[in-house]
Amino acid sequence: MENNQEKEELKIPEILPLLPVRDVVVYPYMIIPLFVGREISISAVDWALSNDRLIFLATQKDIADEDPAPDSIYTVGTVAMIMRMLKLPDGRVKILVQGLAKGQISEFVETKPFFSVRIERIVEATAVENTLETEALMRTIKEQLSKIISLGKVISSEVTVIVENMQDPGSLADLIASNIGLKVEEAQRLLETLDPIERLKKVNEYLSKEYELLAMQAKIQSAAKEEMGKTQREYFLREQLRAIQHELGEADARSEEMAELRKALEEAKMPATVEKEAFKQLGRLEQMHPDAAEANMLRTYLDWMVELPWSKSTKDSLDINRAKEILDEDHYYLEKIKERILEFLAVRKLKKKMKGPILCFVGPPGVGKTSLGKSIARAMGRKFVRISLGGVRDEAEIRGHRRTYVGALPGRIIQGLKQAGTNNPVFMMDEIDKIGADFRGDPSAALLEALDPEQNHAFSDHYINLPFNLTNVMFIATANQIDPVPSALRDRMEVINLSGYTEEEKLQIAKRYLIPRQISENGITDKIIVFSDEAIKTIISKYTREAGLRNLEREIGSICRKVARKVAEGKKKHVVINATSVAKYLGPPKFLREAEMEKNETGVATGLAWTPVGGEVLFVEATVMKGKGGLTLTGQLGDVMKESAQAALSYIRSKTAEFHLPDDFYANLDIHVHVPAGAIPKDGPSAGITMATALVSALTRVPVKREVAMTGEITLRGRVLPIGGLKEKMLAAIRAGITTIVIPKQNEKDIEEIPRHILKKVAVVTAETIDDVLKTALEKYPPVPPNGVKQAPARSKTAPRRVLAPPKGYAAGAKG
Numbered sequence: 001m002e003n004n005q006e007k008e009e010l011k012i013p014e015i016l017p018l019l020p021v022r023d024v025v026v027y028p029y030m031i032i033p034l035f036v037g038r039e040i041s042i043s044a045v046d047w048a049l050s051n052d053r054l055i056f057l058a059t060q061k062d063i064a065d066e067d068p069a070p071d072s073i074y075t076v077g078t079v080a081m082i083m084r085m086l087k088l089p090d091g092r093v094k095i096l097v098q099g100l101a102k103g104q105i106s107e108f109v110e111t112k113p114f115f116s117v118r119i120e121r122i123v124e125a126t127a128v129e130n131t132l133e134t135e136a137l138m139r140t141i142k143e144q145l146s147k148i149i150s151l152g153k154v155i156s157s158e159v160t161v162i163v164e165n166m167q168d169p170g171s172l173a174d175l176i177a178s179n180i181g182l183k184v185e186e187a188q189r190l191l192e193t194l195d196p197i198e199r200l201k202k203v204n205e206y207l208s209k210e211y212e213l214l215a216m217q218a219k220i221q222s223a224a225k226e227e228m229g230k231t232q233r234e235y236f237l238r239e240q241l242r243a244i245q246h247e248l249g250e251a252d253a254r255s256e257e258m259a260e261l262r263k264a265l266e267e268a269k270m271p272a273t274v275e276k277e278a279f280k281q282l283g284r285l286e287q288m289h290p291d292a293a294e295a296n297m298l299r300t301y302l303d304w305m306v307e308l309p310w311s312k313s314t315k316d317s318l319d320i321n322r323a324k325e326i327l328d329e330d331h332y333y334l335e336k337i338k339e340r341i342l343e344f345l346a347v348r349k350l351k352k353k354m355k356g357p358i359l360c361f362v363g364p365p366g367v368g369k370t371s372l373g374k375s376i377a378r379a380m381g382r383k384f385v386r387i388s389l390g391g392v393r394d395e396a397e398i399r400g401h402r403r404t405y406v407g408a409l410p411g412r413i414i415q416g417l418k419q420a421g422t423n424n425p426v427f428m429m430d431e432i433d434k435i436g437a438d439f440r441g442d443p444s445a446a447l448l449e450a451l452d453p454e455q456n457h458a459f460s461d462h463y464i465n466l467p468f469n470l471t472n473v474m475f476i477a478t479a480n481q482i483d484p485v486p487s488a489l490r491d492r493m494e495v496i497n498l499s500g501y502t503e504e505e506k507l508q509i510a511k512r513y514l515i516p517r518q519i520s521e522n523g524i525t526d527k528i529i530v531f532s533d534e535a536i537k538t539i540i541s542k543y544t545r546e547a548g549l550r551n552l553e554r555e556i557g558s559i560c561r562k563v564a565r566k567v568a569e570g571k572k573k574h575v576v577i578n579a580t581s582v583a584k585y586l587g588p589p590k591f592l593r594e595a596e597m598e599k600n601e602t603g604v605a606t607g608l609a610w611t612p613v614g615g616e617v618l619f620v621e622a623t624v625m626k627g628k629g630g631l632t633l634t635g636q637l638g639d640v641m642k643e644s645a646q647a648a649l650s651y652i653r654s655k656t657a658e659f660h661l662p663d664d665f666y667a668n669l670d671i672h673v674h675v676p677a678g679a680i681p682k683d684g685p686s687a688g689i690t691m692a693t694a695l696v697s698a699l700t701r702v703p704v705k706r707e708v709a710m711t712g713e714i715t716l717r718g719r720v721l722p723i724g725g726l727k728e729k730m731l732a733a734i735r736a737g738i739t740t741i742v743i744p745k746q747n748e749k750d751i752e753e754i755p756r757h758i759l760k761k762v763a764v765v766t767a768e769t770i771d772d773v774l775k776t777a778l779e780k781y782p783p784v785p786p787n788g789v790k791q792a793p794a795r796s797k798t799a800p801r802r803v804l805a806p807p808k809g810y811a812a813g814a815k816g
Contacts, residue, residue, distance in 0.1 A: 012054065012079050012100070012101065012103070012119075012121055013052065013054065014118055014119070015109055015116055015117070015118050015119075016048075016054055016055060016056040016079065016116070016117060016119055017044035017045075017047050017048050017055050017056065017114055017115065017116055017117075018044060018055075018056050018058060018073075018105070018108075018114070018115035018116065018117045019034075019036070019041050019044050019045065019055050019056070019057050019058075020041065020058060020059070020060045020068050020073050020115070021034060021057055021058070021059050021060070022059075022060060022063040023063050023184060024059070024184070024187075025059050025178075025182075025184060025187035025188050025190075025191055026057045026059075026077070026078045026080060026097070026099050027078060027099050027174040027175075027177065027178050027191060028078055028099040028100060028101055028102060028171075028174060029098070029099055029100075029171060029174065029175075030078075030098070030099045030174065030175075030178050031083075031096065031097070031098045031099075032096075032097060033094060033095070033096050033097075034094070034095050034096075034097060035088075035092055035093075035094055036092060036093040036094070036095060037091070037092040037093075038066070038067075039113075040067075040113065040114050040115065041114070042093055043113045043114040044114035044115065045082065045085065045093055045095060047114065048082055049082060049085060053081050053082045054079060054080070054081055054082075054100075055079075055080055055081075055082060055097070056077055056078075056079055056080075056103060056105075056117055056119055057077050057078050057079075057080050057097065057099070058073050058074050058075070058076070058077030058078075058105065059073070059074050059077065059184060059187075059188055060072055060073050060074070061073065061074065063184070070108045070111070070115070073105075073115075074188055074192075075104050075105045076102065076103075076104050076105075076122070076188070076191055076192045077102075077103060077104075077105070077191075078099040078100070078101070078102055078103065078191070079099070079100045079101050079102075079103050079119070079121070080097040080098060080099050080100060081097065081098050081100055082095050082096070082097055083095075083096045083097065083098055084096040101121055101122070101123075102121070102122040102124070102191070102194075103119040103120065103121050103122055104119060104120050104122055105117045105118070105119055106118050106119065106120050122194060124170055124194055124195075124196055130167065130169065134169055134197060134200070137169075137197070137200055137201065137204065138167075138169060138172060138200065140204060141172065141173075141176065141200065141203060141204050141207060142163060142164065144204065144207040144208065144211060145160070145163060145176060145180075145207060146160075147211055148180075148207065148210050148211050148214055151211070151214040151215060151217075151218060152214060152218075153180070153210070153214060155179050155180070156179075159175065159179050162175065163175060163176065168196075169196040169197060169199075169200045170196030170199060170200075172200065172203075173190070173196065173199040173200045173202075173203045174199075176203050176207070177190050177199075177203055177206070180206065180207065180210060182206060186206065189202070190202055190203065216247065220240055220243040220244060220247065221240065223243050254290060258282070258285070258286050261282060261285075261299075261302060261306070262279075262282060264306045265278050265279060265282060265302070265305065265306060268305070268306050268308075268310055268311075269310060269311040270305070270310045270311075271310065271467075273466070273467070274305075274310065274466045274467075277466055278302065278305045281298055281301065281302060281305075282302060284298060285298045285299060285302065297403060297408075301403060301463075304410060304414075304418070304463070304464065305464070307418050308414065308417065308418055308464075308468070309417060309418070309420070309421055309422050309423045310423065310468075311423070312421060312422050312423060313422050313423050313424045313472060314381060314382050314383060314422050314424060314425075315381065316345070316348055316380055316381055316382065316424075317379070317380055317381030318345055318348060318349040320342055320345050320346060320349070322379075323341070323342060323345055323379040323380065324338065324342060324379075326375065326378055326379040327341065327342075327375055327376070327379050330371070330372075330374075330375035330378070331368060331371070331372060331375055332505060332508050332509045332512060332513070333501070333505055333508075333755075334368070334372065334498065335755075336496060337361070337372060337496055337498070340357075340359070340494075340496065341376055341379065341380075344357055344474075345379075345380065355453045355471045356424070356453075356470075356471060356472055356473050356474040356475065357474060357475075357494060358451050358453065358475045358477075358492060358493050358494060359474075359475070359476045359477070359493065359494050359496060360432070360476075360477040360478070360479060360482070360485075360490075360493035360494065360495045360496065361373075361476065361477070361478045361479070361496055361498055362478075362479050362480070362481070362482045362495055362496070362497050362498065363480070363497060363498030363499060363500065363547070363548075364480060364498075364499075364500055364546070364547035364548050364728075365480060365546075365547075365548050365550065366546060366547070366548020366549050366550035366551075367498045367499075367500055367501065367547060367548045367549070368498070368548075368549070369430075369478040369498060370386065370428065370430060370478060373386065373426060373428040373476045373478075376426055376474075376476070377425070377426035380426065380474075382422070382424060382425055382426050382474070383420040383421065383422050383425040383426070384420075384425060384426050384428070385416040385417070385419055385420045385425045385426070385427050385428065386427075386428040386430060387412045387413075387416055387427075387428070387429055387430070388430045388431055389429055389430065389431050389432050389434065389435050389443065390430065390431035390434040390435075391434060391436060392435055392436065392443050393435075393436040393437060393438045393440060393443065394440040394441065394443065395440060395441025395442060395443050395445070395446045396411065396440070396441070396462065397411060397412055397443055398411045398412060398413065398443050398446035398447055398450070399411045399446050399460075399461055399462045400414060400461040400462040400463035400464070401462060401463055402462050402463070403463055403465070408463055409463060410461050410463040410464055411446075411461050411462070411463070413427070413450055413459070413461070413470070414461045414463070414464060414468065417468075417473075423469065423472055423473070424472035424473060424474070425473060425474070426474045426476060427473050427474065427475050427476070428476045428477075428478065429447075429475065429476070429477045429478070430477075430478050431478065431479070431480075432444075432447075432477040432478065432479050432485060432489075433479035433480060433481050433482070433483075433484040433485050434484070435447075444485070444486050444489050445486075445488075447489055448488060448489060448492065450470060450475070451475055451477075451489065451492045451493060452492050453471065453492075456469075456470035456471060456473075457469050457470070457471045477493060482495060497727075499547070499725075499727035499728050499731060500546075500547030500548065500615070500727075500728060500731050501547070501548070501549065501731075502731060502734060502757070502758055502761070503537060503540050503541065503734070503735065504757065506536075506540050506549065506552060507533060507536050507537060507540065509549060510531075510536050510539075510540075510549075510552060510556065511531075511533075511536065514549065514552065514553045514556055515531055515536075515556055517553075518553065518556050518557045518560045519560055521557070521560075522557065522560040522561055522563075522564045523564055524560060524563060524564050524567060527574070528563065528567055528572075528573065528574060528575065529559075529560065529563050529574075529575045529576075529577065530574075530575070530576045530577065531556075531559075531577045532576065532577065532578045532579070534578060534579040535577045535578050535579050535581070535582050537579070538579045538582045539552060539555050539556065539582060539586070540552060541591075541735070542582075542589035542590065542591055543555050543582070543586055543589060543590050543591065544590075544591070545590075545591045545735070547615070547728065547731065555586055558585065558586060559577060559582075559585045559586065562585050563575045563585075599703075599706065600703035600704060600705055600706050600779055601703055601704065601706070602697050602698060602701050602702070602703045602704070603621060603622045603623055603624075603694055603697050603698035603704075604619060604620070604621050604622075604694060604697070604704060605619070605620050605622075605690045605691075605693040605694040605697065605704050605710065605777065606618070606619060606620075606690070606704075606706075606708065606709040606710070606736075606738065607619070607620055607686070607687050607690030607709065607710060607711060608686070608709050608710070608711040608729035608730075608732060608733055608741070609682070609684060609686065609687070609711075609729070609732075610684070610686070610724065610725030610728050610729060615725065615728035615729040615730070615731050615732030615733070616732050617709065617732050617733065617735075617736040617738070618675060618682070618687065618690070619675065619676055620673065620674075620675055620687065620690045620691050620693075620694040621673070621674045621675070621676070621694065622671065622672070622673050622674075622691070622694035622695050622697070622698040623671075623672050623698055624669050624670070624671050624672075624698050624699060625669065625670050625672070626668060626669065626670070627668070627669055627670025628667070628668075628670065629666050629667050629668075629669065629670070630670045630671070631645070631646070631649060631670075631671050631673070632670065632671070632672040632673070633645055633673050633674075634672070634673070634674045634675075635674050635675035635676060635677075635682060636680060636681045636682060637675060637682055637683065638681065638682060638683020638684070639683070640683050640684055640685050641675070641682060641683055641684065641687055641691075644685065644687055644688040644691055644713065644714065645673050645691045645695075647688060647714055647715065647716055648688060648689075648691045648692035648695055648714055649671065649695060650716055651692060651714060651715075651716055651717075651718055651770065652692065652695055652696060652699065653666055654716075655718070658771075658782060659696060659699065659700055659782070659783055660700065660782065660783065661699060661700070665699065671695065671698070673691060673694065673695070675687075685713045685721070685723070686711045686712060686713055686723040686724075687711075688712060688713040688714035688720075688721075689710050689711070689712040689713070689714050689720055689742070689767070689770060689773045690710050690711070691714075692714050692770050692773070693710065693773060693774060693777050693778070696774060696778070696783065697778060697783075700783035702778045702779055702780050702781075702783040703778070703779050704777050704778060704779075705740070705776075705777055705778070705779060707737075707738060707739040707740055708738070708739075708740045708741075708742065708776060708777045709733045709736075709738040709740070709741050709742070710741070710742035710743075710767075710773060710777060711723050711726075711729055711741075711742070711743060711744075712742070712743065712744040712747075712767065712773070713744075714770055718769045718770045718771065719768070719769055719770075720744045720745065720767045720768060720769060720770060720772070720773065721744060721746070722744045722746035722747045723743070723744060723747060726743065726747055726750045726751075726754070727750075727753070727754055727758075729741075730754060730758060730762060730764075731758070733762060734758065734761050734762055738762065739762060739763060740762065740763045740764075740765060740776065741762055741763070741764050741765070742765045742766075742767050742772075742773050742776050742777065743764060743765070743766055743767070744766070744767060744768075745766045745767060745768040745772075747766070748766050751764060
């Protein structure tokens with residue numbers, strides 16, 4: 001009676017804030033902590049605390065819903081009082097609530113900033129005295145609760161004591177329901193049952209079901225323990241699962257799994273030898289105990305066999321004109337590579353079965369080697385797979401691991417084919433020149449089989465251990481340098497060089513690809529920002545010095561970000577980037593053209609060098625001073641460059657008459673040769689004629705033409721030997737403003753491979769001897785001796801050449 005009087009005296013407002021709860025149903029008189037994290041829920045709690053501390057708790061239908069709508073919340077819930085509140089460091093709120101009475105939502109009054117609902121209180125009918133049936137039902141429920149506790153159900157002793165002393169059927173049903181771990185849907189149905197006796201009957205049903213489940217669990221555990229011996233205790237959990245499946249009638253799940261695997265192997269359309277081995281391994285798996293260690297390994301192996309594209313391939317797009325359009329659309333210029341791909345498609349169109357080419361793109365970073373592979377795949381209608389070999393040191397990365405090892409997997413090639421899902425993708429191997437080798441094997445040697453058209457029709461991976469046909473795969477390798485690639489591997493690939501881009505090519509690429517991409521990535525449009533051609537040329541020449549395009553795209557992106565900020569701040573609506581405004585966005589120029597000297601200088605010659613990132617301009621400075629015949633070489637020169645300087649000086653000493661130098665000039669002079677910048681190591685054979693020109697200019701005081709650059713090795717007889725990297729060196733000369741380049745006569749054949757638009761920018765002079773070099777590089781030839789220096793007798797042009805005996809004090813072998 002006291003309980004009923006308290007319920008009648010409890011005054012509940014008609015409108016209360018609503019707190020949707022996720023995975024729990026709160027009953028009257030239930031005390032429970034809740035964690036509140038959503039803003040709408042925290043606002044409801046704050047409002048309740050600032051008023052009468054009352055709040056309506058209703059469970060949402062989908063616990064994963066972060067923003068529940070009114071129709072996704074149960075209408076029947078519980079009016080609760082917030083007893084305590086604690087703010088947590090992560091922004092959430094922890095509250096302790098006590099259920100007071102049931103209620104039902106009749107209307108959602110507000111949804112912002114929190115749910116405010118109009119509720120109707122639910123008052124349950126209570127009998128003055130419990131009937132005999134009710135007493136029997138309550139006693140049965142209490143006995144059921146004691147039984148499930150004895151079977152291991154965890155319920156606190158305080159709850160057990162309260163249950164024993166409780167006489168109200170409705171409260172007893174609510175207390176037990178809140179402690180036996182019902183599902184949310186079951187607990188909600190129980191809450192919505194208004195008749196206490198009916199609610200008590202449902203609780204009895206749930207207790208009976210829970211008792212049966214616990215009894216079955218105990219039986220399963222007992223059966224599993226009896227079957228296991230001392231050596232099988234680690235399989236305890238698995239045996240439990242098997243016993244559960246047996247009770248549920250699911251013991252044939254493994255046979256169904258084997259049948260599905262057999263069907264998948266049949267549908268994989270493997271070659272006959274491969275299929276025979278696959279079914280042999282499937283038979284072994286069927287005979288094994290499912291918990292055996294080898295069973296898991298075999299199952300994984302068969303999954304790989306099923307998923308490999310043994311017979312799946314894409315149909316090549318053989319429309320050559322369409323392929324050319326795609327290649328031109330994705331990349332500007334690069335005619336040689338495009339021509340090679342179109343040749344392959346033409347042959348493929350005429351011959352249905354042919355081996356895939358194995359190409360190697362060699363060039364500086366940023367010239368588009370990787371993106372070119374993607375474009376080739378798109379043009380041919382094939383899948384594209386890329387792996388990076390940089391830093392790979394383990395041979396198993398290529399061939400895979402033996403299946404006997406724990407965690408074994410196939411190699412990168414087989415993994416890539418599985419990823420592609422076809423047996424004829426465009427397969428790109430990046431950074432093939434950066435493969436390492438150590439005690440685990442040599443990955444480059446493992447690649448020999450994969451990249452050999454005569455062997456890769458039966459490529460064997462250690463994990464699969466069966467031949468896989470790679471002849472349909474189009475392999476494309478990329479490298480910055482070809483020299484580190486082992487000769488045997490290099491011999492298997494068709495090497496195509498990508499030297500770099502001229503200023504005009506960079507201008508066109510920036511306009512067609514880089515600027516639109518950066519404008520899109522930075523959230524602006526071409527109506528907001530416009531780059532003039534002169535601005536792009538300024539960025540290319542004064543803010544980047546590279547063969548590729550990466551730094552150019554970074555600088556363009558930097559300008560776009562700064563413009564995007566001004567647009568976001570409302571300061572600009574349209575910006576035109578011209579040559580004068582580039583410095584405003586990028587700061588002062590980072591690079592200046594050192595070769596653009598104001599006048600021709602004595603003892604300074606311009607050379608050309610090749611580096612892994614493209615060509616570079618190299619300055620050689622020479623000066624003479626009074627001394628005792630010493631030669632000083634500075635600038636971190638390598639042994640080859642030091643020997644070139646010695647050879648150049650020896651040649652000059654043997655030609656004193658031609659250069660109008662006294663025979664003993666060397667005895668009273670010290671010569672210093674320096675190659676800036678001193679902090680950068682330098683070496684290579686192509687600086688010989690540059691050093692000879694600088695030495696002749698310094699000794700004869702005849703200036704070297706500032707617009708002339710040169711490259712080539714020199715011999716003691718004055719011959720000019722050929723060099724490599726001609727296109728890269730010519731591009732570097734053009735970037736530096738050079739107008740005339742002197743190259744060895746034997747490199748004349750390489751000029752045919754230089755694009756015409758590059759040759760239009762620079763005059764190329766071929767030299768067979770150092771005399772040809774000096775005629776082009778010096779202001780005057782033959783050089784006029786400096787004032788006050790005694791001349792050596794000049795040889796008559798008509799007199800026959802003869803070798804003179806060396807004067808005393810001269811080194812043996814000097815020629816006059």
